[in-house]
Amino acid sequence: MRKIVIGGGASGLMAAYFAAKSGHDVILLEKNEKFGKKLYITGKGRCNLTNDCPPGEFLEHVVRGAKFLHGAIFRFPPAETMKFFEEHGLSLKVERGNRVFPASDKASDVTKTLERACREAGAELRCGCEVTKIDIQDGVARGVFLQREHIPADRVIVATGGLTYPSTGSTGDGYRFAREAGLRVEPQTPALVGLETQDDLSAAQGITLKNVVLTAKFGGKTLFSHLGEVLFTHYGVSGPLILTLSSVASKLSPEEMTVALDLKPALDEKKLSSRLVSDLSQRCNEQMKSVLRGALPAGLVLLVLKRAEIPPEKRANAVTREERERLVRTIKNFPVRGRVWRGFSEAVITVGGVSLFELDPRTMESKRVRGLCFCGETVDADALTGGFNLQIAFSTGYLAGIAD
Ligand SMILES: Cc1cc2nc3c(=O)[nH]c(=O)nc-3n(C[C@H](O)[C@H](O)[C@H](O)COP(=O)(O)OP(=O)(O)OC[C@H]3O[C@@H](n4cnc5c(N)ncnc54)[C@H](O)[C@@H]3O)c2cc1C
Structure with a gap:
């Protein structure tokens, strides 16, 4: 099965890794010239990548979508995120409030680790590739369109992020893709601002x-x-x-x-x-x-x-x-x-996005369009500061990645 992941940020890279690990043919398409541009600025350049707490406690910090995220956070909890990074060679440290950072204090190490893990798992990572449209025929995702190319696929995972810090590439394309696919998209507002x-x-x-x-x-x-x-x-x-x-x-x-x-x-x-x-x-x-x-x-x-x-x-x-x-x-x-x-140019996260009623919380797949998944900030779920939002991106990316 070929899976296309749109967006090489936190959730897209995690989805691509687990999709490749599950034996799928994976192509990740990132429109920027490099991956994880937003990851580079997280945690003031240090990347607070998760919060070292049990899933139940984690969900108390989720502001919108805790019920929907229950399965994602229990199946891929902070402990799994930490294990993933440590097993791929990134040492971590836990600071005040259970905030987890790379021991190097460099957010760039988080992206490098994700990229390396994806490549080792066999995913094909392409940057400078902007997806303009999702190919949907008869209620089934069939691939994606770039400016001058059509790439066929059996599954399309949209991990294009929200609307904050648009210079990092998060310009809300995923919301447009969802609307074009006929999905309900909740209005977006800036938050953690x-x-x-x-x-x-x-x-x-x-x-x-x-x-x-x-x-x-x-x-x-x-x-x-x-x-x-x-x-x-x-x-x-x-x-x-x-x-x-x-x-x-x-x-x-x-x-x-x-x-x-x-x-x-x-x-x-x-x-x-x-x-x-x-x-x-x-x-x-x-x-x-x-x-x-x-x-x-x-x-x-x-x-x-x-x-x-x-x-x-x-x-x-x-x-x-x-x-x-x-x-x-x-x-x-x-x-x-x-x-x-x-505004969005200063906010940490976007509230709103693809309605939770549209998605299967076990797979992040659209209930209307077969083979079309959404993860990370594209989805109408968010949390407070402390590493919780990146963990949501990783957990939902994991589910979208492993789903058949
Ligand atoms: C300043 C700042 C600091 C933050 N610090 C933290 C923190 O320390 N801890 C924490 O938990 N959270 C933090 N966050 C929030 C966190 O960064 C986001 O929740 C997280 O990055 C969302 O991941 P994502 O994969 O959904 O989206 P993103 O990381 O935004 O990735 C989306 C990717 O998709 C690409 N893309 C978009 N459209 C297309 C297209 N059409 N075709 C191809 N590619 C496309 C983009 O270029 C981008 O690379 C911070 C946010 C900001 C703005």
Whole structure:
């Protein structure tokens, strides 16, 4: 049986390896001049290739599609990914939060290992080959069209990725192929991405707050409330908590949400208030912008004072009780009024894609078009940061690769 894999990224290379290992005649077609261009930039160039946790725990980090992915993750769990890379000569290390990286800290080693494994298994890898159309006749995938060539096949595996960082080659071709084949494709939105704010927070640009609680509400209900890290940027906010929020709330307009930071979660309002009373009385002749510098990073002090409507130059001994209470409320509930999520060019993943109702979760094959499979980011399933998205690409690639 001949299998064609479209896309030489994480899921395509894994699919090609297992298809070749299963004895099939495999051709992988990649449109770029080299394989795994997106893999090179993952994990800030170090590639957090999976998360060393059991499948059940893994699925808790899946935001959309956990039920669908159950079989894929149990059949090809993180332990199998680690075994695959180690058996093919790539030493790994496990860091904070069970994140797995190549011991060399080089994402390029992950791609090289996948490429080598594919070649050793007998897959034919071709780059500079852009698939323009899938040949479907009478509800069966028969091959693919390139610019000037038709390659016949018994099975076509679409592993063309999502829409993020389009310069890496992920330009959403798989969604088009799916629509042309008559499959339902869920709308795509960027996720694991920063938030542009309505207010100018650039005075705090570059500041990372390590232990803050971010609470997001929608329609009066709490969507998300977690302790973690937030980074202030030139456009607004980013960092782990914001990325997670962008995934959980990817389909909501930030303008419709109420997002606030508790900048001092270890102190309740009463304790914070008495601490301020004591700071203000001890430093009664100092300006407020200097008094607060002990409690908050300098760049944030002016933003907090502005929000609390206290002039930064005001002497501590002139601050009224009302102003102090406003300050406490601002520190415990600093508003982050979102405007819009940053775009696909900066997002880590694409939410949406080929509807899970269209696919058989055991084989990743379309229920409508025989012999047509989808894997990786083309599929409407995604997870949080920590190596989970690449593992989804590997597990779904594995299933598509071994399916007969
Ligand atoms: C900056 C960044 C950092 C990330 N870091 C991590 C991380 O550390 N850990 C993690 O788990 N996830 C990470 N991710 C997410 C992860 O990279 C993706 O989830 C994963 O790469 C998806 O794999 P894929 O095989 O589906 O798609 P891709 O890796 O995008 O591969 C798709 C391939 O298909 C090719 N292609 C597209 N169309 C065609 C066509 N018509 N013909 C031929 N070839 C085609 C593309 O050129 C591309 O090479 C990161 C993402 C980004 C953007």
